[in-house]
Amino acid sequence: MQPGPLNLITDVQGLKVGHAHDPKLKSGTTVLTADSPLTSSVHVMGGAPGSRETDLLDPDKSAPGVDAFVLSGGSAFGLDAASGVVQGLRSQGRGFPVHTARVPIVPAAIIFDLINGGNKNWQQSPYPKLGEAALESSKADFALGSVGAGLGAMSASLMGGAGSASLVLDNGIAVGALMIANPIGAVTTPGGRHFWAATFEIEGEFGGLGPDPRSGLGRDMKSDKITAMMRHANTTIGIVATDAKLSKAQCKRMAIAAHDGIGRACMPAHTPMDGDLIFSTTTSTKELSAPDLDIAMIGHAASLCVARAIARAIYEATPAKGNLLPTWREKNAS
Template sequence: MASTASPSPRQRRKAGAITDVAGIAVGHFTDSRRPTGCSVIIARDGAVAGVDVRGAAPGTRETDLLDPTHLVDKVHAVLLAGGSAWGLDAATGVVRWLEEQGVGFDVGVARLPLVPGAVLFDLMVGDASIRPDAAAGYAACEAAATRTPAEGNVGAGAGACVGKIFGMNRAMKAGIGTASVTVGGVTVGALIAVNALGDVVDPETAQVVAGARTRNGKALLDSRRALLRGEAPIPVLAGTNTTIGVVATDATLTKAQATRLAVMAHDGLARSINPVHTMSDGDTLFALGTGRAGQAVGMMTLGTMAAEATAMAVVRAARAATALTLGKLRLPAAADL
């Protein structure tokens, strides 16, 4: 009689990377002076773009440009950065690098690179006066490649941590992760920097991977269950967390479809982060369509792929992270517990 046992998560899927999507390159800059940095996702030939902002305290650049009713239908890069609002300055360096490469929207007298972006708050980790700037954005572009990007404590994930509901002293290190899914000759990939207030949960097992720890710091607490038991969270400032990222596909998309893809990708955050989209998070996801596959698949399938790749990338961001100690602040990683 054939076995009915389910395959293990490892047997079920391979992670892949956002750079499996034709037309996408990724570069990181990590500041060695403290854990912060930025990541850039480049589409030199332009990509149809959309965005969906779910968190209540976002820090973003040029998201209005991506409204389906607005004029421009393609962008040339997306910036993800630490440093809170200061980190948006890194986009200036991305614009400068793209202009030097002759990449941008032809406005007659010049080519104008279009670079939306989003930031996360990592100022509590290390010296808050050190944050990504234009030079950091330029350096991330210089490092961009189509190979599988590094994960964990790099780029926009360098200073990211999770599980801060019960205080930073009980949080854990997270980072940036990537994954991809291919169906019928079309690929969807995700690159996600995870700095969530909540815990990271593996959707395949429903187990917490990284997040708030017990009072003695030696085990995972499970924030969802703790909150439902009535344990009081520690008050935090709005926007001091945030998960940001990009989903990209080689499918042919309209601008409205790109926006819908970003919307559906947030389902991946909801499966892999709990709680998510809180008043203290600025969760923002961009969607890019390069059209390199030369075909389209139904939005039902494409959106399902986007949510899956996003959830996988979140879990990888937690699993790839390494522990960090800065003075009295100790942030263990998933591997340590």
């Protein structure tokens, strides 16, 4: 397996990603969409999720496809970003046909970034407009780090962000991940230099420093984030995608496997205070040749992409006035 040409989730041909954010707000929204509805599912492993339209992604539910996904800051307010995306899709004539009406299907998930130093004293929620703007800006090549829903994200000791990564299997099937890293846990080992996901890094995509040479790690759970914010406010959310032709049940299996990537990249992961959630989706353009083996490898590749995407999110974060924590580059400038 090797990364695709962009090393982004959009190496799954047909997918587009858009960001919109407000620096004063220190928050934003990220949207993934395609020109045609996507077979999709979801798996939630955090104890404090915030989401919209997740029940219809269960394999026994009748909704046939998804028009777009929303990942947003803003906690419960950020779920309103999906309303802006629905409006944008409606204006494009997109949506599930119901007699003479069309209803865009837009699942969403949020991170908590309401006390990250940004100005949250709005009179009207900014998230619907951010959602619509993110949809309008969607394209194959997009930025990582302090953008979109990742603008105000934080990990335990460093600023978080938006990250992505891809792999192409030996049989040509593409797999990718798009993650917003805002965990209560640390993405780096103590000291903030080496990434927990270093074992899975490819071609120096997040610094090329390799694993921490020390042993006995993982026992110190100190969180500068909790100190800075004086409360729990967390979550790692994202989307994994493939071009393999999968059913909703097979997408569900991919989402479950992909959560291994959060466990590999964040220490600890899936806590009662995190809302860890991964959507899974497919463009369904490539047939499976050996279904059981292919699905196993797709899930494995998705977990690797998730771990790498989380590390890339922190690695690519950029400094900004008012940040409560340093970025990885600030911490390791020397």
